[in-house]
Amino acid sequence: MVVSDAVASPSRPRSARYAEKGYPNYAELDARRGPRWRSDGGGRAKKPEVRRGRKRRRGEDVEAAAVGKVQPPILQAEEAVTQEHGRKRRMTDATAADKVFPLIEDGIEDGEEEAASTDERGVGKNWRQRVKETLRMFSTNYLHFVQEEQRREEAGKQDPKASRTIKCQMPLAKQHHKRGSDGSTRGRTPKVKHTCTYPATAIHLIFFSVLQLDRVSYAWNTRSMSPGIDVGDQFYSRAEMVAIGIHSHWLNGIDYMGVKYRDKKGYENFAFPLATCIVLSGKYADDFDKANEIIYTGEGGNNLFGNCQQQTAQTLVRGNLALKNSKDNGNPVRVIRGHVEKSSYSGKVYTYDGLYKVVDYWSEKGVEGHLVFKYRLKRLEGQPPLTTSQVLFTRGDVPMPISELPGCVTLSLSYQFYSLLFRILRLVCGDISNGQENFPIPATNLVDNPPVPPSGFVYSKSLKIPKHINIPVDRIGCNCTGDCSTSDHCLCAKRNGTALPYVSTQRKKAKQNGSKHNNVGSHLVNLQVFKTESKGWGVRTWDTILPGALICEYTGVLKRTTEVEGLLENNYLFDIDCLQTIKGLDGREQRAGSELHIASLHAEHESEASQAPEYCIDAGSVGNIARFINHSCQPNLFIQCVLSSHSNIKLAKIMLFAADTIPPLQELSYDYGYRLDSVTGANGQIVKLACHCGAAGCRKRLY
Numbered sequence: 068m069v070v071s072d073a074v075a076s077p078s079r080p081r082s083a084r085y086a087e088k089g090y091p092n093y094a095e096l097d098a099r100r101g102p103r104w105r106s107d108g109g110g111r112a113k114k115p116e117v118r119r120g121r122k123r124r125r126g127e128d129v130e131a132a133a134v135g136k137v138q139p140p141i142l143q144a145e146e147a148v149t150q151e152h153g154r155k156r157r158m159t160d161a162t163a164a165d166k167v168f169p170l171i172e173d174g175i176e177d178g179e180e181e182a183a184s185t186d187e188r189g190v191g192k193n194w195r196q197r198v199k200e201t202l203r204m205f206s207t208n209y210l211h212f213v214q215e216e217q218r219r220e221e222a223g224k225q226d227p228k229a230s231r232t233i234k235c236q237m238p239l240a241k242q243h244h245k246r247g248s249d250g251s252t253r254g255r256t257p258k259v260k261h262t263c264t265y266p267a268t269a270i271h272l273i274f275f276s277v278l279q280l281d282r283v284s285y286a287w288n289t290r291s292m293s294p295g296i297d298v299g300d301q302f303y304s305r306a307e308m309v310a311i312g313i314h315s316h317w318l319n320g321i322d323y324m325g326v327k328y329r330d331k332k333g334y335e336n337f338a339f340p341l342a343t344c345i346v347l348s349g350k351y352a353d354d355f356d357k358a359n360e361i362i363y364t365g366e367g368g369n370n371l372f373g374n375c376q377q378q379t380a381q382t383l384v385r386g387n388l389a390l391k392n393s394k395d396n397g398n399p400v401r402v403i404r405g406h407v408e409k410s411s412y413s414g415k416v417y418t419y420d421g422l423y424k425v426v427d428y429w430s431e432k433g434v435e436g437h438l439v440f441k442y443r444l445k446r447l448e449g450q451p452p453l454t455t456s457q458v459l460f461t462r463g464d465v466p467m468p469i470s471e472l473p474g475c476v477t478l479s480l481s482y483q484f485y486s487l488l489f490r491i492l493r494l495v496c497g498d499i500s501n502g503q504e505n506f507p508i509p510a511t512n513l514v515d516n517p518p519v520p521p522s523g524f525v526y527s528k529s530l531k532i533p534k535h536i537n538i539p540v541d542r543i544g545c546n547c548t549g550d551c552s553t554s555d556h557c558l559c560a561k562r563n564g565t566a567l568p569y570v571s572t573q574r575k576k577a578k579q580n581g582s583k584h585n586n587v588g589s590h591l592v593n594l595q596v597f598k599t600e601s602k603g604w605g606v607r608t609w610d611t612i613l614p615g616a617l618i619c620e621y622t623g624v625l626k627r628t629t630e631v632e633g634l635l636e637n638n639y640l641f642d643i644d645c646l647q648t649i650k651g652l653d654g655r656e657q658r659a660g661s662e663l664h665i666a667s668l669h670a671e672h673e674s675e676a677s678q679a680p681e682y683c684i685d686a687g688s689v690g691n692i693a694r695f696i697n698h699s700c701q702p703n704l705f706i707q708c709v710l711s712s713h714s715n716i717k718l719a720k721i722m723l724f725a726a727d728t729i730p731p732l733q734e735l736s737y738d739y740g741y742r743l744d745s746v747t748g749a750n751g752q753i754v755k756l757a758c759h760c761g762a763a764g765c766r767k768r769l770y
């Protein structure tokens with residue numbers, strides 16, 4: 068349960084940036100239980116429910132919960148649901164690579180990508196899921212440790228002795244790579260010492276935690292090339308790429324398989340080292356990038372941490388030799404392009420652009436006058452088109468067109484300008500919230516002709532509570548005036564099972580301003596409604612959203628479930644059913660360390676636990692952006708129940724949070740969690756609805 072009456076932590080350099088964007092406060096993580104995003108145990112409120120003639124019985128809901136679930140909090144990554152349903156075969160780059168370079172078994176067999184694999188690290192999960200979960204795990208740890216470091220930094224300002232060193236001079240990679248039998252770190256140790264741009268402790272801890280979880284080892288067999296990764300997938304730091312193993316160096320551009328592979332079965336005829344992946348980050352003045360053809364400069368001889376200029380001649384060793392061998396052996400190489408992206412926490416975004424083949428290499432005098440090695444790489448055919456040029460999407464201010472379409476705001480800005488914009492983007496509405504939200508929500512429609520805006524509802528950023536439903540006024544929040552994490556007496560944290568509550572900075576600001584009720588919009592990031600080909604309207608983001616970020620509340624009209632019983636069809640009903648989740652009916656009770664929380668809430672609500680949900684939110688005629696968010700079998704959002712002004716979990720708020728880093732333009736989705744065949748029509752017949760989420764593990768039907 069997320070209790071959100073507390074106040075946020077004091078300003079911290081990095082988390083403050085997240086906070087400004089409305090991201091939750093991650094810092095208060097329970098060290099005893101290990102890192103977690105935020106308070107856990109949040110009940111899964113049920114999905115928007117389709118009501119056709121009859122409401123599903125509680126027992127059915129229980130079964131439904133066992134089949135499809137709203138995405139659990141991040142630490143449940145390891146317990147994620149087994150996808151038992153049909154898997155879609157995708158044309159991946161691994162398949163493309165297969166044509167030119169036979170895959171050799173070393174943990175991943177050809178074709179295993181699509182199959183549910185069974186091992187101690189990921190029972191029944193396909194590679195896509197595993198990669199996703201690893202990234203979630205990484206984000207959890209990363210954010211946790213970054214904020215730990217910031218806390219130390221804060222403490223250091225007050226008491227310099229208490230602070231540990233933030234900047235460090237250390238050969239970072241040296242500490243992470245395994246030592247040989249002679250104790251050396253031959254081959255992969257960067258020669259330069261450098262000043263960490265990330266907090267040193269954080270990096271080490273991330274690495275150790277990730278390694279301990281054995282996440283790195285499964286993800287990549289270098290010769291299977293890229294199971295679970297699709298062309299166009301993005302990463303928000305080199306560290307992320309290291310965590311999943313797509314490129315195992317923090318700094319070097321060339322990743323390769325070392326000589327140890329020489330003795331492995333199937334590798335006898337290859338020369339080692341063998342290149343597997345390169346990162347193009349634009350550091351080398353000699354690089355040349357024509358998308359499908361690259362001239363890549365070898366590594367070494369430059370000052371990576373200074374002005375990046377070539378200072379000495381390069382030599383044909385390690386990565387350089389590996390690229391030469393890749394040409395000789397004919398093995399494809401993964402190519403990742405990095406570009407500057409302000410919204411990324413590392414300041415860069417890296418895009419996987421598929422497989423290339425080294426077709427030529429030579430040495431020459433570089434622009435700095437020193438010898439450099441050059442490699443010509445050509446992109447393999449049969450792969451999805453390059454996305455790099457498209458991903459350089461920079462958000463400007465949300466355009467506000469003049470539109471005479473109903474429900475839209477009218478602005479006094481240049482008509483010509485906006486009508487032009489309107490035509491290009493097919494903006495059918497500048498702001499579906501009519502100015503209610505802090506960020507306007509434009510709607511685009513490239514599907515219908517003529518394009519029509521979303522209609523048939525009234526926008527409301529807040530939940531409408533009818534007179535006949537009484538909301539209790541037993542505020543149960545803490546009285547913390549500063550950082551909840553520093554208080555042992557925080558009521559919200561206690562109630563949350565010692566995990567710290569979700570706290571919005573807006574709420575804190577409101578409290579600091581002396582206001583009891585803040586005027587926070589129902590969504591906290593720049594979103595856009597857009598018409599999809601097969602799912603009606605959907606929602607996508609204009610910003611990069613970090614994992615754990617609050618996206619929006621699900622608003623509508625609060626109703627008793629008995630009121631909506633028997634209604635013919637309503638795709639926008641959302642049962643508030645937190646206890647069901649807390650009790651563990653959907654598997655949450657297996658989550659390590661959550662017993663305390665569950666037990667305490669059960670004690671409070673024991674008598675209600677067996678009852679069906681009493682209230683629901685009807686967003687059919689009144690609602691906010693959340694009503695447009697579609698279902699996905701592999702969603703990027705998850706749902707939590709939030710208590711803010713009272714303690715009745717039957718009347719908890721329904722909030723959607725980001726489960727992953729979500730890049731601009733990606734559609735937002737959560738798992739509606741329907742049980743198949745659970746929806747019946749007026750005539751008692753089972754109603755089926757095909758799922759068009761397009762996920763690799765799609766269950767093919769919503770219900």
Ligand SMILES: C[S@@+](CC[C@H](N)C(=O)[O-])C[C@H]1O[C@@H](n2cnc3c(N)ncnc32)[C@H](O)[C@@H]1O
Binds near residue numbers: 605638760
């Ligand atoms: C809460 S509404 C979502 C917004 C809706 N698309 C709209 O246009 O207003 C739920 C309905 O959207 C459609 N929908 C959502 N996710 C879908 C999916 N993955 N595949 C097919 N239809 C979907 C279904 O009609 C569903 O009943």
